[in-house]
Amino acid sequence: MTLITSPVFIPEAHLKNTGSFAALFGNDHPLSLEIGCGIGDFVVQIAARHPERNFIAIDIFNQGCRQTCSRIERSGLTNILMMRIEARYLMHEYLGKNSLQAIYINCPDPWPKKRQRKRRLLNHDFLDLSLYCLQDHGELNFCTDFVDYGESAADLLHRDTRFENFTTTPYSHDLGDYPVSKYMQRFLDLGQPIFLCRYRKKTGLKIETPNLSKGFRLRWPKEKN
Numbered sequence: 001m002t003l004i005t006s007p008v009f010i011p012e013a014h015l016k017n018t019g020s021f022a023a024l025f026g027n028d029h030p031l032s033l034e035i036g037c038g039i040g041d042f043v044v045q046i047a048a049r050h051p052e053r054n055f056i057a058i059d060i061f062n063q064g065c066r067q068t069c070s071r072i073e074r075s076g077l078t079n080i081l082m083m084r085i086e087a088r089y090l091m092h093e094y095l096g097k098n099s100l101q102a103i104y105i106n107c108p109d110p111w112p113k114k115r116q117r118k119r120r121l122l123n124h125d126f127l128d129l130s131l132y133c134l135q136d137h138g139e140l141n142f143c144t145d146f147v148d149y150g151e152s153a154a155d156l157l158h159r160d161t162r163f164e165n166f167t168t169t170p171y172s173h174d175l176g177d178y179p180v181s182k183y184m185q186r187f188l189d190l191g192q193p194i195f196l197c198r199y200r201k202k203t204g205l206k207i208e209t210p211n212l213s214k215g216f217r218l219r220w221p222k223e224k225n
């Protein structure tokens with residue numbers, strides 16, 4: 001794994017030393033998180049539309065992080081920072097309660113085999129963690145091309161009374177003005193519909209600090225074991 005030296009790339013140690021994303025951005029604009037940003041095309045589109053908001057793009061693979069950093073630098077946008085970090089770990093350890101205005105998850109790894117489905121990111125524990133991190137009215141945006149994942153995620157979100165839906169149906173194939181990522185475009189080009197789930201956290205909820213147990217791809221630094 002080669003070192004990423006881009007000015008928009010934030011190693012975990014740097015975040016730990018700086019203490020907050022507000023300090024890293026130099027302002028306290030509302031914060032959004034894109035999980036599994038791939039090559040960074042989605043985050044650059046949405047951040048360009050919203051200069052009044054800050055965005056953190058994360059991925060666990062170096063190649064995607066490198067490409068995202070180049071894309072952010074080329075865009076000239078100053079409201080995006082990139083980290084190579086696992087989503088639940090970042091949310092639990094560094095973001096915390098009421099820290100996020102929005103979460104975006106686009107075409108996450110589908111884990112199509114039945115025995116692998118427990119590896120999927122979106123499950124009940126992840127909803128608890130998201131609700132903990134989201135502010136009142138904060139958005140959880142999720143999309144996938146994978147029918148089984150789209151239907152089960154929509155069902156989980158639709159039945160969770162702590163969320164309110166953007167639309168009357170649990171998911172929509174109409175993307176409206178939602179920016180299209182590389183993977184979304186790939187599936188749209190193949191004629192496969194995207195399942196888009198857009199939900200908001202209701203106001204006035206009492207959310208407990210979630211217990212985060214080890215899970216697939218979720219590892220704590222050595223001193224935490």
Ligand SMILES: C[S@@+](CC[C@H](N)C(=O)[O-])C[C@H]1O[C@@H](n2cnc3c(N)ncnc32)[C@H](O)[C@@H]1O
Pocket residue numbers: 035036037038039058059060061064085086087088105106107108109121181182183184217
């Ligand atoms: C199928 S790709 C989709 C990339 C991009 N969102 C798109 O739509 O073009 C899924 C991405 O999620 C990343 N990823 C998977 N699990 C993750 C996790 N737990 N935390 C952060 N990133 C993750 C993978 O490394 C991969 O880049």
